[in-house]
Amino acid sequence: MIGEARFVGLDPWAAGRPRRRDIAGLLSGLFALGAVLVWRSLAEPVVVTPVAVVSGAERERLARTIDATNAATARLGVPWPLWLRDTLIDLPPGAAALQVDIDPQAARLRLVLDVGEFALAEVAIQRLEARARFAAVRIVAHERAPDGRLRVSLEGRIVAESP
Amino acid sequence: MADTLRLTVDTDAAALARSGRQRAVLGCETFAAGDVAAALAACAALFERAGVEGGSTSVWLGSAWARLFCFDWPTVALRSSEREALLREYWGRVLGDTSASGLWVEASGARRLSVAFPLALQDGLAMLLQQHRLRRGRLLPAVCGVLLQQPPRPGVFALAEASRATVVRCDTRGQVVDVTSRRCGSGDDPLAWPRQSAWSLGDGMETAWLLPPVMSQPNCVDWSMA
Numbered sequence: 001m002i003g004e005a006r007f008v009g010l011d012p013w014a015a016g017r018p019r020r021r022d023i024a025g026l027l028s029g030l031f032a033l034g035a036v037l038v039w040r041s042l043a044e045p046v047v048v049t050p051v052a053v054v055s056g057a058e059r060e061r062l063a064r065t066i067d068a069t070n071a072a073t074a075r076l077g078v079p080w081p082l083w084l085r086d087t088l089i090d091l092p093p094g095a096a097a098l099q100v101d102i103d104p105q106a107a108r109l110r111l112v113l114d115v116g117e118f119a120l121a122e123v124a125i126q127r128l129e130a131r132a133r134f135a136a137v138r139i140v141a142h143e144r145a146p147d148g149r150l151r152v153s154l155e156g157r158i159v160a161e162s163p
Numbered sequence: 164m165a166d167t168l169r170l171t172v173d174t175d176a177a178a179l180a181r182s183g184r185q186r187a188v189l190g191c192e193t194f195a196a197g198d199v200a201a202a203l204a205a206c207a208a209l210f211e212r213a214g215v216e217g218g219s220t221s222v223w224l225g226s227a228w229a230r231l232f233c234f235d236w237p238t239v240a241l242r243s244s245e246r247e248a249l250l251r252e253y254w255g256r257v258l259g260d261t262s263a264s265g266l267w268v269e270a271s272g273a274r275r276l277s278v279a280f281p282l283a284l285q286d287g288l289a290m291l292l293q294q295h296r297l298r299r300g301r302l303l304p305a306v307c308g309v310l311l312q313q314p315p316r317p318g319v320f321a322l323a324e325a326s327r328a329t330v331v332r333c334d335t336r337g338q339v340v341d342v343t344s345r346r347c348g349s350g351d352d353p354l355a356w357p358r359q360s361a362w363s364l365g366d367g368m369e370t371a372w373l374l375p376p377v378m379s380q381p382n383c384v385d386w387s388m389a
Contacts, residue, residue, distance in 0.1 A: 006307070007269065007276075009271075010278045010304065012285055013301060
């Protein structure tokens with residue numbers, strides 16, 4: 001609004017309301033913090049932190065997958081970690097990646113998710129496809145664990161190389 | 164989508180309107196002039212009748228409620244308590260007892276506009292908005308609300324209210340540096356004396372009506388050259 005800063009001192013209700021410049025300052029601070037975090041994350045090797053309880057074997061398999069994919073894509077010159085990062089970061093809260101298989105040569109993604117319900121898997125698919133790095137992501141299998149949680153296998157196609 | 168509403172409370176009438184591009188008057192209510200309880204009841208009736216819930220509401224109070232005063236402000240930095248004491252001192256000369264008033268002053272400037280709101284009305288309006296789950300927008304003297312509708316510019320502006328007129332002089336930043344508000348007789352043109360005052364000479368004067376003579380019309384018309 002034009003001249004919004006005028007008469008702020010006359011407004012008894014302004015005290016409990018953040019001013020636009022306060023919000024702008026907060027946002028710029030958050031942006032700067034985010035920029036630092038992104039810069040640090042890009043500068044460092046990819047670290048995958050499983051957000052669900054996984055067995056040691058699965059953890060090792062995940063590490064091997066990352067190492068193997070690293071080695072494969074390094075030869076291809078494809079900056080694959082962005083795919084993996086997108087895959088893991090975009091997962092909705094309550095969904096955890098138990099297994100990630102990325103085959104850059106076949107342009108295939110395979111993902112095993114631990115979710116509480118199918119709706120979360122649907123959300124995960126939407127988010128994976130939102131950045132246009134993956135397409136045709138679909139549920140290919142699922143099983144109900146004894147604790148009631150679902151393990152959903154997703155498969156999709158890698159459609160775009162990372163910039 | 165939640166509405167952005169504007170409640171305008173004049174001496175003896177209140178109007179609720181949807182602000183923004185789709186400006187529309189949702190209702191008008193009259194009440195006994197100067198009676199806080201009656202004003203709040205009228206506002207409550209407006210919200211009930213309009214059936215609004217959620218959204219944000221700004222309130223403009225006419226000069227009969229929002230008493231205006233301009234004074235020179237010291238250039239030294241003041242603590243909050245000192246600022247409060249100075250405001251009480253200034254307003255004490257005008258109102259006598261300031262205990263029932265919320266006193267507010269502009270944030271910057273060597274000469275500043277200050278306002279005294281009746282605390283009963285200020286608090287009652289806040290509670291009313293809360294009851295209707297409406298967010299509090301801005302609570303301002305009506306003349307300031309109208310001035311905010313346009314870019315800051317110097318000049319003399321007159322706001323005609325139901326039974327009084329408020330004339331302000333703005334500096335180049337659009338800040339009010341002089342103000343006077345005067346009651347007029349029943350049936351008189353509120354803008355008669357501002358037109359004849361020395362302020363309006365030379366600069367020209369722009370005028371606006373807070374509530375129109377015909378209550379069905381949209382309130383707060385645009386400024387127009389007198």
